[in-house]
Amino acid sequence: MTIASAQSSGATRYWVVFGACLTQFTIIGLLISYGLFFAEFEREYGWSRTALSASTSVAFFLMGVFAIAIGRLNDRFGPRLVLGISGTLYGIGYALLSQVTEIWHLFILFGLCIGSGMAAHDVVTLSTVARWFPNRRGVMSGIVKTGTAIGQVSVPPLAAVLLTQYGWQTALVILGTAAIGLMVVASACMSDPPKAKGQGQRADVDGLTMAQARRLPTLWLMCLIQFLVFPTLMTIPLHIVVHAIDLGSTPAVAALLLSTMGASSVVGRLCSGFAVDRIGGKGGIAVCLVPLVIALVSLMGVSQVSLLFPIMAIYGFGHGGFFTVVNPTAANYFGVKALGSIFGLIVFFGTLSGSIGPIVAGWIFDVTASYFYAFGILAAGATLSLLLLLLLPKPG
Secondary structure, three states: OOHHHHOOHHHHHHHHHHHHHHHHHHHHHHHHHHHHHHHHHHHHHOOOHHHHHHHHHHHHHHHHHHHHHHHHHHHHHOHHHHHHHHHHHHHHHHHHHHHOOOHHHHHHHHHHHHHHHHHHHHHHHHHHHHHHOOOOHHHHHHHHHHHHHHHHHHHHHHHHHHHHHHOHHHHHHHHHHHHHHHHHHHHHHOOOOOEOOOOOOEOOOOEOOHHHHHOOHHHHHHHHHHHHHHHHHHHHHHHHHHHHHHOOOOHHHHHHHHHHHHHHHHHHHHHHHHHHHHHOHHHHHHHHHHHHHHHHHHHOOOOOHHHHHHHHHHHHHHHHHHHHHHHHHHHHHHEOOOHHHHHHHHHHHHHHHHOHHHHHHHHHHHHHOOOHHHHHHHHHHHHHHHHHHHHOOOOO
8 A cells, every 4th residue: 555545635735745754855965975985096096086076967967867857757757666766776876885996986887877866856856835825935956955055964974974984885885775775765755636526637637748848938047047056066166175175174074075965965054945935936046056156265265174164054044045045946836737847948058057066176186286266166157056046037
C-alpha cells in the first residue's frame, strides 16, 4: 500500500513535503560534502583542482540536460518513479567514487549517476509541491528547501568524521549507501495531486503549455538571470572549503563554513519563500541577489579564516533563497500545467553556466594561486543579474 492510498489527500500532501525535504537533504548534503574529498584526491593521485572541478562541472552540465527530460517525465509519469530511479543512481554513483583510480572515472560517475540525481532533486520535488499548494507555493517551497540547509549543516561534519575515522574510500561507501536508502524512502512519499472527479487530468492544471511559454520574453529573461547567477551557486560551496584550508584552516573547521552557510540559508529560504507569496517573485529574487553580491565582493578582500564565517552567513541567505524563489516564481508566471518542463528549461540554462564556474575557478587558482579574480567574475555576474531583474514584468 502506498502512502498516497493510505492517507487522505490533506495528509498526503504533507508526506509529499517530507519526501521532498528528505530528497533535498540527501542530494545536496552529499554534494556539498564532496569538497572535503578534494584534498584526498589531490594527495592520492596528484590531480589538479582544475581537473577535480571539471568532474563536478560535467555533473552540473548534465544536470541541466537531464532536467529538461526529467521535467517532462515528471509531468507525464509522476514523481515517485522518476525520483526513485534517479535517486538510486545518485547513491550508487557516490559510493562508486571510492573505487576511482583514473580521472575519467570521476567524469563518468559525476556525469551519469550524480548528474541524474541532481537533475531530479529540484525539478521533481518543487514542481510537485507547487501543484499541491497553489496558494502557498513560495512558503512551501521554502520549507522544502530547508531540507537542503539541514543537509548542508549536518552532512559535511558527519562526512568529516567518517573521513577521519575510516579513510576516504570507506567514507564514500557509507555515504553513498545511506543515500540509496534515504532516496527510496523519499520517493515512496511522493505523488501528484489526485485527479478531479470525472476528469482525466489533475484538478490543478492552470497555466501555459511549454510551447506557449517559449513564446514569452519573460521565460528567456528568467533563463538569462539563472545563467548569470548559477556559476556563483555552484562554485562557492565547492571551493570555499579548500580556500579556507589554503588560508590555514583545518578540514574540520573548514567544514563548519558549509554548516554556517547551511544554517543561514534556512532563514534565506523561508524569508524568500514568504516574500514570493507576499510581494511576488520579482521582489523575492531581489531579496536573494543583494546579499549574494555583498558576499562575493567581500570575499575578494578577505585573507583570514575567521572573517569567512560572517561572509558565508550573508552568502548562505542569498544562496538558499535563490534556490527557493525560482520555481514558485515560474509557477506564478506560467502556471503549473507544464511546470516541470518549464522549470527544467530554466535549470538547464543555469547549469549550462554553472558547470563552467567551478572549473574556471579551479583554473584561475592553478594559474594565479588565488581565488581573487574568480570571486570578482562571480560578483560581476550576480550584479548584472540584479540589473536584469528590473526588466521582469509583474505576473499576470
